[in-house]
Amino acid sequence: MNFDTSMPIYLQIIHLLKKKLIKGEIEPGSKMPSTRNLAHHYTINPNTAGRIYKEMEREGLCFTKRGLGTFATDSKDKIEAIKQEIAAELIHNFTLGMNELGYSKSDMITIIKESEEL
Amino acid sequence: MNFDTSMPIYLQIIHLLKKKLIKGEIEPGSKMPSTRNLAHHYTINPNTAGRIYKEMEREGLCFTKRGLGTFATDSKDKIEAIKQEIAAELIHNFTLGMNELGYSKSDMITIIKESEEL
Amino acid sequence: MNFDTSMPIYLQIIHLLKKKLIKGEIEPGSKMPSTRNLAHHYTINPNTAGRIYKEMEREGLCFTKRGLGTFATDSKDKIEAIKQEIAAELIHNFTLGMNELGYSKSDMITIIKESEEL
Amino acid sequence: MNFDTSMPIYLQIIHLLKKKLIKGEIEPGSKMPSTRNLAHHYTINPNTAGRIYKEMEREGLCFTKRGLGTFATDSKDKIEAIKQEIAAELIHNFTLGMNELGYSKSDMITIIKESEEL
DNA sequence: GTGGTCTAGACCACT
């Protein structure tokens, strides 16, 4: 796994895990890998792995059961909320950024229609 | 002028100046403010102001005449290229990000049509 | 360490480090001294040391792992390319300069044969 | 006339004038352009033009007759000495630089033989 | 521990 140097590793992995949650690749309520496993899997420092779960727990995306490990949230509402939040930020960045460059709403629509990245 | 804490000041000002160039608010080939003026205007340290011009010079957005000051590039092609580059990144981030969340192309178009941010 | 006053310190040290890379005195991919170490070793300011690595990173000669340090590039091609680039400039300066003074190719060869600087 | 930004303008023009002297394009003892003419010809600041002659006078390459203007030195020995000095520096830079990169004397000779820049 | 950013203040060469 190669990480972008422009963003903290722990954030990059959090993004990955969020996407997995949203797509259902991580089942709601299921046990997540131990920090040690996580660290090994992504070849990162165990401290960094710990920080990832701590941060996600703060956002309500997972919780720990003492002695049992870390578990993904089982609230589908929470997962949907995260999805909406990420989408809203993507939309905000895109529309405002393009607008500042002088592109109109219809310009944006045309561009996306013609986009071949998908 | 208030700056976002999540991004270095010098990058934020570079973004500002790029937009001004793209919009024509800075005339191609014209003299830009001296580093000391820039520093005073944004209430930043002169070193930081110098860094801004140096970074922009590396991107070909301006050039310095020794002892005379810093001048905006007079290449309209270069300016257009920068615009395209920024737009391409916005588009890339948006379409890929949305796609990863499970939104289709037509979803995106609908969302933008209904967007009221503009 | 004494520095030439006619050239910025940071450039002089970059030249030194490039030579070390080319000669293999710095192993490809190996960790380079921390900026603080570098600063102490050459008795320069840590900021200046940081600038050295940043400049070299821009040239693709090294890269940083966040929180871990700066590492020499592991691309032998890149190192060879730098070597060729430096040599090409030396050759260019020499042959054109001598030519402008009126020396012919064979003059230059004779001069180098008789040179005792090596 | 476009000047390299990496070297002071006055030095670049001094180099030009030195070459002209060495090649005989400026006749020994002949009148050189007035500073005002020089400034106009190269579109530089008159102060810079003045500095050029001052610097060259310091090196014994020209002299001023009050009220008459600036004249090139008429000493062919002096001109020859300048030529040797420049050549010596070119040779020094080349041989030492190449040597530091690991090229031997015979490598250099081969390279020059095969050089097609001339 | 690592590098990255910023401020403050100084000196310098160039035009």
Next chain:
DNA sequence: GTGGTCTAGACCACC
């Protein structure tokens, strides 16, 4: 007056 370099010292995020 212009930008370029350097020092000193501080704070921060990251691993």
